[in-house]
Amino acid sequence: MLDTNCSRRMGSVLAASSPNPPPPAPGTAAAPGLTVPPGFGMPPVSPVIPPTGATSGQQQEAENPLPNPGAFDECHRKCKEVFPMQMEGVRMVVNKGISNHFQVNHTVLLSTSGDSSYRFGSTYVGSKQTGPAEFFPVMVGDMDNSGSLNAQIIHQISSRIRSKLAFQTQQHKFVNWQGDAEFRGEDFTATITFGNPDVLVGSGIVVTHYLQSITPALALGGELVYHRRPGEEGSVMSLVGRYTGSNYIATLTLGSAGAHASYYHKANDQLQLGVEFEASSRMQDTSVSFGYQLDVPKANLQFKGSVDSNWIVGATLEKKLLPLPLSLVLCSFLNHRKNKFQCGFGVTIG
Amino acid sequence: MFPSLSSRHRTLAKMSGANGKKGPSSGVMDWISSACRFATDRNDFRRNLLVNLGLFAAGVWVARNLSDFDLMSPQPVT
Numbered sequence: 054m055l056d057t058n059c060s061r062r063m064g065s066v067l068a069a070s071s072p073n074p075p076p077p078a079p080g081t082a083a084a085p086g087l088t089v090p091p092g093f094g095m096p097p098v099s100p101v102i103p104p105t106g107a108t109s110g111q112q113q114e115a116e117n118p119l120p121n122p123g124a125f126d127e128c129h130r131k132c133k134e135v136f137p138m139q140m141e142g143v144r145m146v147v148n149k150g151i152s153n154h155f156q157v158n159h160t161v162l163l164s165t166s167g168d169s170s171y172r173f174g175s176t177y178v179g180s181k182q183t184g185p186a187e188f189f190p191v192m193v194g195d196m197d198n199s200g201s202l203n204a205q206i207i208h209q210i211s212s213r214i215r216s217k218l219a220f221q222t223q224q225h226k227f228v229n230w231q232g233d234a235e236f237r238g239e240d241f242t243a244t245i246t247f248g249n250p251d252v253l254v255g256s257g258i259v260v261t262h263y264l265q266s267i268t269p270a271l272a273l274g275g276e277l278v279y280h281r282r283p284g285e286e287g288s289v290m291s292l293v294g295r296y297t298g299s300n301y302i303a304t305l306t307l308g309s310a311g312a313h314a315s316y317y318h319k320a321n322d323q324l325q326l327g328v329e330f331e332a333s334s335r336m337q338d339t340s341v342s343f344g345y346q347l348d349v350p351k352a353n354l355q356f357k358g359s360v361d362s363n364w365i366v367g368a369t370l371e372k373k374l375l376p377l378p379l380s381l382v383l384c385s386f387l388n389h390r391k392n393k394f395q396c397g398f399g400v401t402i403g
Numbered sequence: 404m405f406p407s408l409s410s411r412h413r414t415l416a417k418m419s420g421a422n423g424k425k426g427p428s429s430g431v432m433d434w435i436s437s438a439c440r441f442a443t444d445r446n447d448f449r450r451n452l453l454v455n456l457g458l459f460a461a462g463v464w465v466a467r468n469l470s471d472f473d474l475m476s477p478q479p480v481t
Contacts, residue, residue, distance in 0.1 A: 091442040134435075301467070314459065316459075316462070316463045318463075318466040318467060318468060318470060320466075320470035320471060321471075324470055326465075326466040326470055327458075327466075328459060328462035328463050328466055330455060330456065332452060332455070337448045337453070338448075339448070339451045339452050339455040340455065341455045341458040341459050341462065343462045362454075362455055362458060398481075
């Protein structure tokens with residue numbers, strides 16, 4: 054579901070610059086009983102009346118509207134997904150589907166550096182279908198052995214408005230609560246998020262995002278963060294630009310806090326690469342990361358590797374042990390500068 | 404009390420070469436040394452920014468030009 058969402062929102066990388074469909078041959082007779090209003094085209098499965106010169110421009114515009122640019126938070130996501138995720142210790146995950154709508158999972162984490170833990174999670178997916186693989190509402194939650202809770206509720210209020218509520222507690226104390234609403238227009242996306250609002254104390258964070266498609270390949274947008282607490286308030290603004298090519302996506306975010314640039318390149322069906330640059334004016338630090346993802350479907354294998362400017366080299370290997378419902382994950386990260394090594398092993402059942 | 408002019412002249416002549424000019428090889432070595440110090444000095448934010456921007460550009464070039472591997476192609480017969 055998440056992969057379908059990703060490709061739907063970001064726009065298929067390979068189809069971003071797909072050529073316009075050829076105009077119908079002149080003199081093509083319309084199907085019997087079928088008339089086409091001027092300025093409108095028909096899908097290629099049916100013969101159409103060839104457009105006249107005056108209406109061809111309108112037909113071009115109707116056939117090639119600007120696409121929705123997707124969510125603001127997903128601008129750098131395609132590149133980030135190429136990089137391996139750091140994991141330490143031994144992890145075992147058991148997924149169990151109770152019904153078509155309900156699923157539970159058990160996670161046991163054994164760690165040498167931190168505390169070992171057990172987490173129980175559940176996922177409920179509603180029956181309101183809005184897309185090929187999208188069902189709402191979606192409720193996801195998990196709780197660990199110390200009583201700390203993470204929960205999210207995502208619901209599609211209307212065809213264009215989606216809302217989300219998220220809660221996070223540390224044992225019995227609420228540490229994070231936020232709600233957001235996202236509006237998807239024809240060629241833009243606007244989101245507003247309220248983080249940790251506290252009316253009694255007069256504190257909270259408001260984040261607004263706006264992303265607009267300028268051309269089918271170029272999207273520009275901005276983010277405004279306003280935070281307030283007793284005796285202090287401030288705002289931070291940043292701008293984002295994303296260019297989608299035939300097989301690449303280049304994104305740049307510039308703000309007073311720093312800069313973030315990412316380049317995602319799909320070489321072929323097996324190989325994807327990502328390059329990321331981050332600069333923080335507050336921390337006075339910059340870093341560059343290079344990562345790649347290798348997919349070998351015939352071997353049910355996925356390999357991710359990365360190297361960055363902080364002399365950290367990492368890799369993860371994920372293999373499905375078909376026909377068993379088992380997935381094996383091996384992870385290793387090496388910090389040459391600090392002379393530290395981290396290794397992880399995981400098994401997912403179901 | 405003061406070093407003689409002749410010894411001072413000898414010192415200056417040694418430093419700048421017999422004809423008063425640096426050799427081209429020592430100039431190139433000095434430039435390489437200063438470039439290496441520039442590239443490895445992590446205390447300067449602007450220098451880190453320039454070096455990492457260069458690495459980012461190099462990474463993008465590698466991704467665009469050196470990634471045409473076809474893993475599923477048949478192995479060449481030897």
